[in-house]
Amino acid sequence: MSATSRIKAPTPSDIMARKGGTPLVSLTAYTTPIAQLVDPHCDFVLVGDSVGMVLHGLPSTLGVTMDMMCLHGAAVARGLERAMMVVDMPFGSYEESPEQAFRNAARLMRETGAAAVKLEGGLAMAPTIQHLTSRSIPVMAHVGLTPQAINTLGGYKVQGRGDDRAKVMADAQAVSDAGAFSVVLEKVPASLADEITAAIPIPTIGIGASAGCDGQILVVDDMLGLFTAFKPKFAKRYATLGEDADKAIAAYADEVRARSFPAAEHVFGDAAPEPKS
Structure with missing residues (x-):
């Protein structure tokens, strides 16, 4: 695509303006080729710290570093035209x-060209979100199940049931009030996700939440069947590209051994x- 025909990517303000409209579409990406595949179909692409588990074989996201996020962010940026x-x-x-x-958000944006950063946490992170947004760094928030906090949450459990319902609602309201332009709701009851979506003025992005959210996101390797170590319910x-790849590699190995x-x-x-001539 030429510079003159390039489609202008949405801005955080554009994403925020989609509240209550046609659902926003998002997937993760970690490499240039995958970015090129998802770009025509997504409103925004997330370079998720899930890269640590999906591509680096880590047991959780806790071992992911700034250098890793900068490296993969720059790779994804090279594959995007419109998202x-x-x-x-x-x-x-x-x-x-x-x-x-x-300091770290500024580095991520400078080295990758990202339009925004995402961070996990609700009420406790509201002052940080306000600090960033008041200094021209757009923030996507993330509440409910926050994978970086699995050691304190007791694993990858649904959040917002019973007495925790009010806490997750308060977290969502706090990040919205602090200036986040959208918020990911991960692994919360559908009814709570719907309540949050109705209560706050910024778009909610569901992953294991509700079809009533303002948008949805999935890990691309999960939905393509490339990451098969485990499969979350949501x-x-x-596709089953992992199975297809296994068959293709097996066929190649057989032909090499047979000298065909x-x-x-x-x-x-x-x-x-x-x-x-």
Whole structure:
């Protein structure tokens, strides 16, 4: 696509203005080729810290570093033409203080070209969100199940049931009041997600939440069937590319061992072809 025909990517303000409209579509991406695939179909693409588990084999997102997020963010940016890019702030890069959060968020935006950053946490992170947004760094918030807090949450459990319902609602209201332009609701009861969506003026992005949210996001490797270590209930598989790849690799291995690959059409002869006149 030429510079003159390039479609202008949405801005955080554009995403915020979609509240209550046609649902927003988002997927994660970590590499240039996947970014190129999802770009025509998504309103925004998230470079998630899930990259640690999906591509690096880590047991959780806690081992992801700023260097990793900068590397993958820059790769994704090279594959996007029309979708807005958001980059996750990794564990330990923003919790210490609003000042620490600003330094790391500014680095992420500078080195990747991201339009916004995402950070986890509700009421406790509201002052940090306000600090960032007042200094020209758009923030997507994330409440409910926050994977960086699995050690205190007791694992990947649904959040917002029973007595915790009011807490998750308060978290969502706090990040909205602090200036976040949208908020991810992860693994919360559908009825609570609907209540939050109705109560706050910014778009809600569901993952294991409700079809009534203002948008949806999935990990791209989950929905394509590439990541198969485990399958969350909310991760609908739209393809089984992992199984297809396994069959293709097995076929290649069989042909190599049988010496049927490479065939004549895959190798080069001694004589160069005559040049065309």
